[in-house]
Amino acid sequence: MKRLPERGRIGIFNRSYYEDVLVVKVHPEILDQHQLPPGGRGRKFWEARYDDINELERHLQRNGTVVLKFFLNVSKKEQKRRFLERLDRPDKNWKFSAADVAERACWDQYMEAYEDAIRATSTKHAPWYVVPADDKWFTRAAVAAILTTTIHSLDLKYPEVTDAHRAALAEARQQLESESDH
Amino acid sequence: MKRLPERGRIGIFNRSYYEDVLVVKVHPEILDQHQLPPGGRGRKFWEARYDDINELERHLQRNGTVVLKFFLNVSKKEQKRRFLERLDRPDKNWKFSAADVAERACWDQYMEAYEDAIRATSTKHAPWYVVPADDKWFTRAAVAAILTTTIHSLDLKYPEVTDAHRAALAEARQQLESESDH
Numbered sequence: 001m002k003r004l005p006e007r008g009r010i011g012i013f014n015r016s017y018y019e020d021v022l023v024v025k026v027h028p029e030i031l032d033q034h035q036l037p038p039g040g041r042g043r044k045f046w047e048a049r050y051d052d053i054n055e056l057e058r059h060l061q062r063n064g065t066v067v068l069k070f071f072l073n074v075s076k077k078e079q080k081r082r083f084l085e086r087l088d089r090p091d092k093n094w095k096f097s098a099a100d101v102a103e104r105a106c107w108d109q110y111m112e113a114y115e116d117a118i119r120a121t122s123t124k125h126a127p128w129y130v131v132p133a134d135d136k137w138f139t140r141a142a143v144a145a146i147l148t149t150t151i152h153s154l155d156l157k158y159p160e161v162t163d164a165h166r167a168a169l170a171e172a173r174q175q176l177e178s179e180s181d182h
Numbered sequence: 183m184k185r186l187p188e189r190g191r192i193g194i195f196n197r198s199y200y201e202d203v204l205v206v207k208v209h210p211e212i213l214d215q216h217q218l219p220p221g222g223r224g225r226k227f228w229e230a231r232y233d234d235i236n237e238l239e240r241h242l243q244r245n246g247t248v249v250l251k252f253f254l255n256v257s258k259k260e261q262k263r264r265f266l267e268r269l270d271r272p273d274k275n276w277k278f279s280a281a282d283v284a285e286r287a288c289w290d291q292y293m294e295a296y297e298d299a300i301r302a303t304s305t306k307h308a309p310w311y312v313v314p315a316d317d318k319w320f321t322r323a324a325v326a327a328i329l330t331t332t333i334h335s336l337d338l339k340y341p342e343v344t345d346a347h348r349a350a351l352a353e354a355r356q357q358l359e360s361e362s363d364h
Contacts, residue, residue: 001183007217035189037246048244055237062230064219 007064018117021049025113026106050120057126066150067126070143071118072133076107189246200299203231207295208288232302239308248332249308252325253300254315258289
């Protein structure tokens with residue numbers, strides 16, 4: 001919420017409030033450090049979070065923000081290849097995190113959490129785009145196509161110039177042209 | 183949203199997002215500068231805003247923030263007295279604003295907007311307290327009573343000291359006591 005772009009601007013979130021229904025769903029013990037009010041961590045708890053997300057996004061949409069959500073779907077096999085590449089190539093070592101490999105053990109739970117979240121928060125006002133992501137060129141082309149199509153659909157225009165503004169432009173031109181060049 | 187206190191902290195808002203259903207409801211022409219998506223400004227528009235507010239406050243309450251809302255109800259007669267005092271007393275002149283007096287002409291519309299908003303957003307999870315405010319001593323006593331009663335009801339406790347922490351405290355005491363005083 002703190003980082004949402006103001007109306008008329010574009011914001012890009014790499015990860016977002018969706019973390020609050022993903023990593024914490026796979027590792028609910030993280031929630032114990034969040035000083036939440038007492039209460040269960042069952043279906044109702046997660047549904048309340050999905051609702052809050054849907055309501056926030058509806059609020060944004062109603063007030064003129066277009067929300068586009070992309071799930072970049074990397075296969076388990078491709079993830080392994082990328083991790084190995086980070087180990088093998090010195091120029092990619094910096095990107096390697098042992099924690100990422102450890103999390104791979106929870107692959108199935110993550111898939112379930114993704115599925116639940118995408119199903120519960122794919123709404124008319126803010127749908128999810130699930131984009132195959134094993135081939136980066138495809139991911140980029142697909143996301144770019146969705147972005148540009150959406151931007152064009154907004155029918156954006158340059159601000160209209162008023163007569164007063166036009167007069168000011170004419171005056172500025174005159175002033176510039178009357179300048180002595182020496 | 184940007185200024186909401188994090189969990190475990192207290193935030194005080196003097197005016198808030200309720201402005202978005204009050205002054206703009208009395209003067210809807212202000213909305214024309216907000217670059218909102220096209221659409222009517224009828225009952226549905228305002229109900230969507232009340233909904234958004236209720237959903238935000240429910241989200242906060244679910245996640246451990248207590249929301250207390252006070253409407254300080256000043257009578258039209260008392261408002262006049264306060265404005266005149268700001269004009270009469272040099273040490274209060276700084277507080278005077280001609281715009282405030284101009285807005286007084288819309289008193290009835292403001293009352294209607296307040297009533298509508300309070301009715302629509304007084305929920306179980308975040309009720310409104312309408313506090314008589316012609317006498318400041320009364321307002322202060324009433325608000326303080328509600329605040330302290332609410333804080334006590336939270337049954338807050340100092341963090342529990344672990345054995346490890348207790349040992350560290352004992353060590354610190356020993357170190358302080360063993361200091362040479364000269």
